[in-house]
Amino acid sequence: MEEACEIARLPEELVSAALAHTSPRDACRAAAVSPAFRAAADSDDVWARFLPPGGLPPLADGEVAVPAPPSSKKELFLRLSAGPALLQDRLVSVWLDRETGAKCYILSARNLFIVWGDTPQYWTWIPLEDSRFSEGAQLMSVCWFEIRGKIHSKMLSQNTTYAAYMVFKTTDNFYGLDFPVQEASISAGATNSTRKVCLQGNDDDGGGEGGVPENYLPMIPFPVRRLRRRNRRVVSHEENATFPQQRTDGWMERELGEFLNEGGGDDGEVSISLVETKGGNWKSGLIVQGIEIRRKKSG
Known part of the structure; x- marks a missing residue:
């Protein structure tokens, strides 16, 4: 228990930097450890690393942003990994692999x-x-x-x-x-x-x-x-x-x-x-x- 408390005292920036080198699944698990870990695990700095470098091809109107635009990088990732989103031509759809972000x-x-x-x-x-x-x-x-x-x-x-x-x-x-x-x-x-x-x-x-x-x-x-x-x-x-x-x-x-x-x-x-x-x-x-x-x- 004392060891867990010591980990919780680590600066949020340090925890975020470490979690950014893991995986989306690991970040979600870390968020359940403690309130201090949750803030770091849910940060945009972490989830920006799980989103594709260079972004995605242009999406069709209304994709991902319904009912409201995502409020964080984590929410954006979860929406993109929940199911296919149509590209602009509506002939191809894209989503992210929940384990790796591929x-x-x-x-x-x-x-x-x-x-x-x-x-x-x-x-x-x-x-x-x-x-x-x-x-x-x-x-x-x-x-x-x-x-x-x-x-x-x-x-x-x-x-x-x-x-x-x-x-x-x-x-x-x-x-x-x-x-x-x-x-x-x-x-x-x-x-x-x-x-x-x-x-x-x-x-x-x-x-x-x-x-x-x-x-x-x-x-x-x-x-x-x-x-x-x-x-x-x-x-x-x-x-x-x-x-x-x-x-x-x-x-x-x-x-x-x-x-x-x-x-x-x-x-x-x-x-x-x-x-x-x-x-x-x-x-x-x-x-x-x-x-x-x-x-x-x-x-």
Whole structure:
């Protein structure tokens, strides 16, 4: 107890300087130690160190400042880490990782390059009620599946490992998302990575009773097509494909890969893609909100 009292006698400036070299979580914990620590832990000097150097890209009107502008650097950080804030074009949103302050983004479907995305026969745009973005892309029917996104590396936090995720839902009558599996690629600087992913989990029934839906018509000769209708295909472990996970916001996500953003003033781009163009199988029923880029947590 005496040791705690001695620590409480330290000058607030010294405590603030020490806490500024920790993390947002450590600063919040320190605020619970004593009233003296709380004043230092909540100071602007501490929380200014947790905000991104150089600030954020310009935000859309009303973002963060509602119902009133933040009264401190800590309040600003907490608002930015509570959920995505739209940028000025309202096609990209940003938030801060609560543990490290790293900048994270979601690129909306409108911000992505989708092959045939403006052809209603193949893709259509629908309103979204459970997203910060006003609309998403719904896959009607394609046999050439290609979605690409990119972001400037300078928009990301330096020396941070990121992961990219496709954020999506499926309609009740989706089909063709399990085979062939899709190929996800990420290019960042001189580093390129590719992996196999599947937007349909093995537990999904694809809308049928143990068989491929009748409207699942791959572009292959008729005898082989009949065989696949009788035997619904399950992606094998040998293909090493990763599967979707449920999010707390009601959407699904599938990790597309990870990359290290070293920064250092490089004005390069990070390119992300999800493609399946070799099988000729028709696909339908995917609703794309966008691609999320967030700090990769260890473990």
